[in-house]
Amino acid sequence: MNTELFSIVDVPIITDDVIQKVKSVNVGAITVFIGTVRELTNGKKTLSLEYQAYESMAVKKLAKIGEEIIEKWPNTKVAITHRVGKLNISDVAVVIAVSSPHREAAYEANAFAIERIKQIVPIWKKEYWEDGTKWIGDQLEKQSFESK
Amino acid sequence: MIKILLFAYLQEEIGKDSLSMETDGCSVQQVKNYIHTHYPTINLDQVMAAVNEEFSFDEDVVKDGDVIAFLPPVSGG
Numbered sequence: 259m260n261t262e263l264f265s266i267v268d269v270p271i272i273t274d275d276v277i278q279k280v281k282s283v284n285v286g287a288i289t290v291f292i293g294t295v296r297e298l299t300n301g302k303k304t305l306s307l308e309y310q311a312y313e314s315m316a317v318k319k320l321a322k323i324g325e326e327i328i329e330k331w332p333n334t335k336v337a338i339t340h341r342v343g344k345l346n347i348s349d350v351a352v353v354i355a356v357s358s359p360h361r362e363a364a365y366e367a368n369a370f371a372i373e374r375i376k377q378i379v380p381i382w383k384k385e386y387w388e389d390g391t392k393w394i395g396d397q398l399e400k401q402s403f404e405s406k
Numbered sequence: 407m408i409k410i411l412l413f414a415y416l417q418e419e420i421g422k423d424s425l426s427m428e429t430d431g432c433s434v435q436q437v438k439n440y441i442h443t444h445y446p447t448i449n450l451d452q453v454m455a456a457v458n459e460e461f462s463f464d465e466d467v468v469k470d471g472d473v474i475a476f477l478p479p480v481s482g483g
Contacts, residue, residue: 309482312477352482375482377480393415393478393481
């Protein structure tokens with residue numbers, strides 16, 4: 259198991275490994291977000307997904323999210339692992355674990371982390387459908403770049 | 407010489423994951439112009455630039471040896 263708090267991996271994520279990174283004797287609450295591959299988006303069936311990252315920058319930006327969280331919610335600890343490569347339906351794409359002495363900060367910080375990932379971390383998702391593929395252009399999924 | 411990194415649809419449309427550009431120094435905008443000149447069909451309107459892994463603006467300077475990455479809107483998570 260890698261011990262880095264913020265990492266990009268190309269193998270299946272073991273959720274418990276991410277949880278172990280934020281455990282300590284002072285912790286009273288751990289929240290875990292698990293992002294998985296969804297089959298239907300607006301009625302359209304996804305067969306599989308491919309995630310690509312600018313890995314070195316992505317790790318830096320995940321660490322920056324960690325710094326932002328410590329500033330907003332002192333005494334929390336954050337670990338984030340994001341997977342890249344080809345993923346199938348229900349595969350785990352991202353795991354965020356936040357620990358805190360009390361539950362409120364752990365919940366709030368975890369929700370903040372996934373929103374920030376969708377804003378500043380250079381990772382892209384390509385959808386594979388029965389009738390084609392598309393790089394998804396933003397997290398509102400309103401903008402896209404059809405492959406030619 | 408600067409190194410240009412390409413991701414997601416940019417990588418597929420250009421058919422390469424990186425390019426190099428001969429320059430002693432120029433602006434991010436000039437690198438965009440270079441791509442437009444060589445790949446006129448590429449749309450960089452929504453694309454962010456990162457110089458040495460930090461988000462950058464069009465007027466920021468890219469120096470010899472720097473790495474500039476063009477980042478389409480992100481869609482991780």
